[in-house]
Amino acid sequence: DAGVTQSPTHLIKTRGQQVTLRCSPKSGHDTVSWYQQALGQGPQFIFQYYEEEERQRGNFPDRFSGHQFPNYSSELNVNALLLGDSALYLCASSFGYDEKLFFGSGTQLSVL
Amino acid sequence: KQEVTQIPAALSVPEGENLVLNCSFTDSAIYNLQWFRQDPGKGLTSLLLIQSSQREQTSGRLNASLDKSSGRSTLYIAASQPGDSATYLCAAEHQAGTALIFGKGTTLSVSS
Numbered sequence: 001d002a003g004v005t006q007s008p009t010h011l012i013k014t015r016g017q018q019v020t021l022r023c024s025p026k027s028g029h030d031t032v033s034w035y036q037q038a039l040g041q042g043p044q045f046i047f048q049y050y051e052e053e054e055r056q057r058g059n060f061p062d063r064f065s066g067h068q069f070p071n072y073s074s075e076l077n078v079n080a081l082l083l084g085d086s087a088l089y090l091c092a093s094s095f096g097y098d099e100k101l102f103f104g105s106g107t108q109l110s111v112l
Numbered sequence: 113k114q115e116v117t118q119i120p121a122a123l124s125v126p127e128g129e130n131l132v133l134n135c136s137f138t139d140s141a142i143y144n145l146q147w148f149r150q151d152p153g154k155g156l157t158s159l160l161l162i163q164s165s166q167r168e169q170t171s172g173r174l175n176a177s178l179d180k181s182s183g184r185s186t187l188y189i190a191a192s193q194p195g196d197s198a199t200y201l202c203a204a205e206h207q208a209g210t211a212l213i214f215g216k217g218t219t220l221s222v223s224s
Contacts, residue, residue, distance in 0.1 A: 004155075033211075042116070042201055042214030043156070058211055090155055098209035103148075103156040 002027060004093050004104035012110045013081050021076040021107045025093030031055075032074040033101065034066060035090040043090055049074055050097045078109075086111045114139045116204055118215035125192055126223055133187040133218045135202035140180045143208050147176050147187050148201045150217070156201065160187070192222045 005024045013019050025032050031050045035043035045058035049068035063079045072093075078085055088108050092101040115138045125131055135145070144163050148156040160169045160176040162185070168177040175188040185202055199219045203212040 035212075040216065042203075042216045043212070044214070045211035048211070055209075056211065088153070092156075096209075100158065100161060101212070102158070105155040106153075108153065 004029075004091055004102055006089075006091050006104040006107050008107060009105070010108045010110075012112060014112055015081055015083060017081050017111075018077065018079045019081060019109060021078075021089050021091075021109070023074045023076070023091030023093075023104060025072050025074070025091075026102050029093035029095050029102070030072050031094045031097045031099075032068060032072065033092045033094075034074070034076050035092065036060075037088040037090060037106070039087070046076070048097060055097055081111045083111050085109065114142075114204055114206055114213045116202060116213050116215040118200075118202060118218050120218060121216065122219045122221070124221045124223065127192060127194060129192050129222075130188070130190050131192055131220070133189070133200050133202075133220070135185040135187070135215055137183045137185075137204045137213075139204075139206065140183050141206065142180065143205045143210075145176075145178050145185045146203045146205070146212065147174075147185075148203065150199045150201060152199075159200075189220075192220075194222050194224045196220060197222050 033048040034046040037043040047057040088106045091104045146161045147159045162178040173190040199217040201217040203214045
């Protein structure tokens, strides 16, 4: 049984560019949450998708957007990248939005 | 606004020692408290989840306790091993299905 898978594992971008990160939830899960983890910090909640809708959102600017597809996979898009967007981006899935989260290994984004 | 603090930020112990990691939270009205392990550059692995109605949870050499009234949780690791070296994060969930609020973690190093 595959767990939560994220792609790519590493990514290097330049300031001002746009990036798309992808997440496939654990089999049977229908809810996807995204977190940003800066170096030396705990993860911070970006947003959560359930039934293809953004169910809740953290304190992140509109440059951060997402999408959930009918197969429950999800994308995180970041526009107009800033140096401060460099971080590990973690995807987590659950069966139902109020159930235990399972995390993927993350995508390490470096913005130069 | 919920804030989660973990002390100490780093800890080094020789193999075989028993140790305690601390987590404090400012809002005692939590739904649950969860402990995670994170290896360098990797995702999060859930270790123990304590519901608000529970006092403690145990898994193998790990024991986590929760005292809502004092806003504290502890993770006890018995007979530490080099393989326990990692960063340990605690996270509070305010209501079911809401975002996890993480501390910055305690980085544990166990030497053989």
